[in-house]
Amino acid sequence: MEEDHLKAEDLQHKVIPIHMNANFFFERAVRSLDRFRYDKALKYFRKAVEYEPENPVNHCNMAGILSEMGDYEGSNAVLFDILEHVDASMTECYFYMANNFANMENFEEAERMLVKYLEEDPEGQFLEEAEEMMELFQSELERPPVKVNRIRSREGVMEHEQARALMEEGKFAQAAELLEQIVQEQPDFLAARNNLALAYYYMGLFRKAKATIAEVLELEEGNVHGLCNLAIFYQHEGDTISLNPLLRMLEVLVPFHREHVFKLATTMGILGKHEAAYRHFRRLLKDSELNGDPSLHHFTAVAAFNSGRFREAGQCWRKLQKLDPASDIPGFYLDQLERFDLTGKQGYELSYHYHLPxxxxxxxxxxxxxxxxxxxxxxxxxxxxxxxxxxxxxxxxxxxxxxxxxxxxxxxxxxxxxxxxxxxxxxxxxxxxxxxxxxxxxxxxxxxxxxxxxxxxxxxxxAETQLAYTYQGGDTLQAVVDQALLHMDETAGREQKKHLQNLWYQFLGKLYPDKPIIRHTEGWSAALEYLTSKQHGGSVTYQEVAQRYGISPSTVSRYAKRIDSVCSLKEEKDDMFCPFTENV
Structure with a gap:
């Protein structure tokens, strides 16, 4: 008797208790699915729901099994229940319901659920599949698809495309306003920040443009668009000290993504690094998806021409003629190429714009x-x-x-x-x-x-600026203007002389209450004359101005860049090629 009791006691110690919980039934449901036993899987998923009714995943699994078994109405009933009573944030349920309605050939209701999914789902996990289904419904219903007011997972993307279109139309202020709103709502949207910097640049707000690029590079140090835009801004300011190391880095950069290659190629063209631009454009032409783009052949031709590869430039324009036979552009440049004296024009450069000069x-x-x-x-x-x-x-x-x-x-x-x-x-x-x-x-x-x-x-x-400086060494400051007017080219008219004075007081006004240290009156005067002449379309050089003042061309350049950095002058441009905007 005692022996039998011991055996029973030992047996009790060897029995492993079964903990009935949601995970227990979930695992059995999965095993049943592996054996294609959908009826058992459904039973186990229902038990999992009983143990954890607040867990929407268990409900979704049950809806999925019902759908696999062909019970689309039962599946939708579960999905509706999830959204109404369990977790309204499970917006993917709308996508599942759209599939169920499509399987029931109720395409009107399927389309309605799909629109709800696109408008309310923040992640966009099934975005591509949803777009394909919309095309299918259009075919089945034999009418245009229902308008989707917004695609939530792409929030900001559509607005960004709208802003890019505005910039391409030259509506920079409107684009900037839209981009500012996007950046405020989505601070990590770097493409929008880059294009906002470009919009500021086109509007002449150079300091805001640089500050915006600084924000981009703070968020992503190696952002290709940001680095390219910064290089263009440095060139505009004449800040060669900052530009040169950045340029050396960009010249050896070999981006992987085609959009980055294109951005780098166009930037190299703007910065006058035509060898590098040609190399990147040639790389893009080898891409079968891009080599049918007429503008790309023109960009390559211009880079080839500007780097002295005249034969290659001609080949690209002839190819362009075949791709875009209605355009006057390739014929114009080929005609210019035939007339061109290739021996003495090495410094002559063409614009990269894909239209006639x-x-x-x-x-x-x-x-x-x-x-x-x-x-x-x-x-x-x-x-x-x-x-x-x-x-x-x-x-x-x-x-x-x-x-x-x-x-x-x-x-x-x-x-x-x-x-x-x-x-x-x-x-x-x-x-x-x-x-x-x-x-x-x-x-x-x-x-x-x-x-x-x-x-x-x-x-x-x-007048206010003049008054502000009356008691702050005004005689020395006025001497800069007086000396410039004395040395100014005889061809300069009254309007140009007045502009020179206004430029100086604008410079002082923007610095106020600080003031420049005037140790070299001739340098400031020569810089004023140079900048004013350029603003009035003159072809004066640093060398010519320097000779009149008895100073070095580098001195004129240094002071001119100092004035320009404060006043953000609209410098004369040899071409009007704008940096390209960034896609998403």
Whole structure:
């Protein structure tokens, strides 16, 4: 008897107790699925739900089994219950329900569920599948798909594309406003930050542009778009000390993604590193998905030409002729290439813009104004180049642009010219021409008021700055202007001399209450003359100005860059090629 009791006791110690919980039934359900025993799997998943009714995953598993067994209505009932009573954030349930309705051939309801999924799901786990299903429903229902108000998982992406389109149309202020909103809502959206920096750059807000790029590089040190944009900004400022090491790094960079290769290629072109630009563009041409793009062949041709590879440039333009036979661009450049004296023109560089040179376009449009309007309607880059030229071109180009804008004469032209009238440093001749164009558009009174207010504001700023410095070494500061006026080129008119004085007081006003240390009056005076001449379309060099003042060209350059860094002058551009915007 005692022996039997011991055996029973030993047996009790050897029995392993079974803990019935959700995991226990989940594991058995999975084993049943592996054996394709859906009925048993469903039973075990239901038991798991009983043990953990708050766990939405168990419910989803049950809905999935019902769907596999062909009980689509039962599956949807579980999915509806999850969203209403268990976890409303399980937005993927809408996608599962769309599949169930599609299997029941209820495509109207399937489409409705899919739209709910796209509009409410933050992760976008099934985004590609959902888009494919929308195409299927369009075919089945024989009508266009229902409009999706927003794709939540792509929030900011659509707005970013809209901002990029605005920039390509030259609407930089509108693009900046949209991009600022995107960045505020999504601080890690680096593509939006990069394009915001470019929008600021095009608007002339160079300090804000640099600050925005600094934020990009703080978030991602090796961001290719950010580094390229920073290099362009350094070049604009003439900051060679910062530019050169960055340029050396970019020259040896070999990006993997094609978008980064393209950005780097265009940046190298802007910075005058045409050998590197050619190398990257050639690499892109080897990509079968890209080598049918006409603009890429033009960019490669320009990089080849600018690096002295004239034969390769001709080959690219001839290929372009076949790809885009309706375009005048390849024929124009091939004709120029035939006439070109290749022996003595090594320093001559072409613009990378994929359209005819600005001067050539104006010649053609002067003969056919309707052609201009049609070009502007169909090619937003043409309009963008107009606004870029009005902001950064030399005096002669700006005059041509103002007259050309008069042929277009739409609401955006009106806003652009009225903004131009507010610029304090633009010559009176150009402002009068802008007034004439606006008068022809029936806006003379408003524009004249803008011009007068701008002039009063400019005069007030100069007077206040002069007063501020009266008791702070004013004699020395005034001597800079006096010496510049004394040495100034005889061809300089009254308007140019007045501009020189305003530039100096603008420089002092932006520094106030600080003031520059004047140890080298001739250097500051020569720099003022050089910058003013450039602003008025002059072809003066550092060497020529330096000779008149008895100083070195490097001294003129140093002081000119100092003034420019404070005043953010609109430097003369040999071409109007803008840095390319960044995709997502």
């Amino acid at each position: 600005f001067e050539e376009q104006l010649k053609r449009w002067e003969k056919d104004e309707s052609g201009l309007c049609e070009e502007v309607k169909t090619n937003p880059m043409i309009r963008s180049s107009f606004f870029w030229a009005l902001r950064y071109g030399d005096k002669a180009t700006k005059l041509q642009v103002i007259r050309a804008l008069g042929w277009i004469a739409d609401e955006e032209v009106k806003e652009t010219l009225e903004t131009f009238l507010k610029e304090p440093d633009e010559p009176a001749e150009l402002k009068n021409e802008a007034l004439r164009v606006l008068a022809e558009m029936g806006l003379e009174d408003t524009s004249q008021a803008i011009l007068e207010a701008s002039a009063a504001s400019s005069s007030s700023m100069v």
